[in-house]
Amino acid sequence: MKTIFRLVLMSCFFTMTINSNAQVKNRKAIKKDFLGCNTPDPIGSFALDTSSPTRGMADNNFLWDNGKTINVKILSGSKSLKDKVKKYASEWMKYANIKFNFIEQGDAQIRVYLGDKKGDYGHVTMGLGIKCLMRDPNDFTMHFDTTDLITEKSLKRTVLHEFGHALGLIHEHMSPVSGIQWDSTAVYARKRLMGWSKEMTDAQLFRRYNISYTNGTAYDPKSIMHYPISPWETKNHYYVDWNDDLSEGDKALIAALYPKNERVNKVPRIIITNVGETIIENNSLKKGISIYPSFSINCADKPADIYYVCMLVDENNYFIPTQSNNYNINNKAGCIKVVKLPINQTEILNKGKKNFEIFIPASELPNTISGKKLKVYFRAFLMQDGELKELLGSLSNNSVMLNKF
Ligand SMILES: [Zn+2]
Structure with a gap:
């Protein structure tokens, strides 16, 4: 997404405070970082289903119907590249009661554009889970910068990550139980050089979801939804390498969110x-x-x-x-x-x-x-x-x- 505006909302019964200090006209375009994707996380949302103690995070409000067949159309790119995207995205189907139906013609809920850096979209899923349905049917709902995906590993992990968002998963490094000791001064300084504002860095790295939603789920540093972390980014030199595959936690999470039987934990x-x-x-x-x-x-x-x-x-x-x-x-x-x-x-x-x-x-x-x-x-x-x-x-x-x- 080229422009992301993140608004902090607080509410109590009839009082609503909306962070509108930034004028509408002043919302800034946010540049992508090679380390991550540009998919915005929802506000204060979390997986509520906690039947397994070791898995990551999702936003249950934006899950697809369980058992849903989702039409996916890849709008651009060579046949071999399209085939790879299909192959890696389909990994999720082994564990989730969901089907990606790749089509060439007709209407698709997920529309993937394999781009070549033009437009500065980077890697992004436009709308978590079913939020992609709000997009204009003429627009893509997922974008990849293929110039950044020159190795098989980088292509695989990026496709898995973005299709994780498309199923409703959110960033694992923002788990409130991660215990990550960010060196915020160093991270802000480095990210500033890369065009990230403080707000963007907060939104992409430091924001924590409400602990009450974790319900005891554990942090999963092996999750495909986790950004890599370099030792200099943390006070204790904790780091997370690139994760190239679905973790056991990812598999357990997606199987719980899209179970073979009826979904247990229902929310609006x-x-x-x-x-x-x-x-x-x-x-x-x-x-x-x-x-x-x-x-x-x-x-x-x-x-x-x-x-x-x-x-x-x-x-x-x-x-x-x-x-x-x-x-x-x-x-x-x-x-x-x-x-x-x-x-x-x-x-x-x-x-x-x-x-x-x-x-x-x-x-x-x-x-x-x-x-x-x-x-x-x-x-x-x-x-x-x-x-x-x-x-x-x-x-x-x-x-x-x-x-x-
Ligand atoms: Zn992401």
Whole structure:
């Protein structure tokens, strides 16, 4: 992913704090590091299924249906390279109750682009597990920089790693029970030379998932989802070499997440598809602005609490400061709508007809934006166990000239 923005979310019942200090317009492109992949981890998420004591981490909210056949299309590359990607990705099928069905024609949920450094995407899975379904069907959902994969080993480990993300696995070196004693000063300095900001380094290396989600699972330094660590990166010179194969922990984890029988540990699994433009309009009748996000959403396994968050931005894409008590997100103008999603029922929002509105009264907006152009930054979050996970985030292209008030 070329641009990754990582937002720290904290919430308690009706108070939501969203890290919006970085203006929307100032989100920076993040360069790839040869040491890792660019797949963003979800916020505060973890494997909940802990039937085995020694295995890694996944985000259960974004697992595919157990037993699912996933169509995979490789969009570019030579036949021999495609065959290798298929061969290595298929390793996961030996242990998971999942099938990758490689197709040449037709619709595929996973679309792989074998690139040659152009575009600076590096190795990346666009959306963990089922989050890839939110991508535009014309875009790839996984990208490899094949110029960086010149050995068989590097190709194999990278394909295994990215397809691990595609099945919902997250980075093992971010386990809260890893005990890794990072030499943060040295790592920040080195990463800065490679174009990583402090935030990027925190997000890719130092972030720790909530311990409460580990439920006793052990750290697995042999995991294919672990980055290599050099001795200089840690205070005690601990290091992890490249892992080239699935570890025993990886095999146990994926078999537990996609078991031969019914999945034991069920959590809400949300699929958002068919994402369209969020429309923002004056509403003269109700005296305010109406916002209409457009997408389809489905919930499986357990009902879910979904937070829809609208933050207003000006024509230069800056958030708008506000003093409002009720339409205020971290002192920025906006509002939050909370809905309960039942299971196995697809809700289709604002497709063809307006059936879901988020309204902000003009009386709650700061006078400074009266008569000015406005856009909306719309986001959707899943709330689970006191934590928010971002499902969707998009800044509208559409804008409205706000009525004077
Ligand atoms: Zn990764």
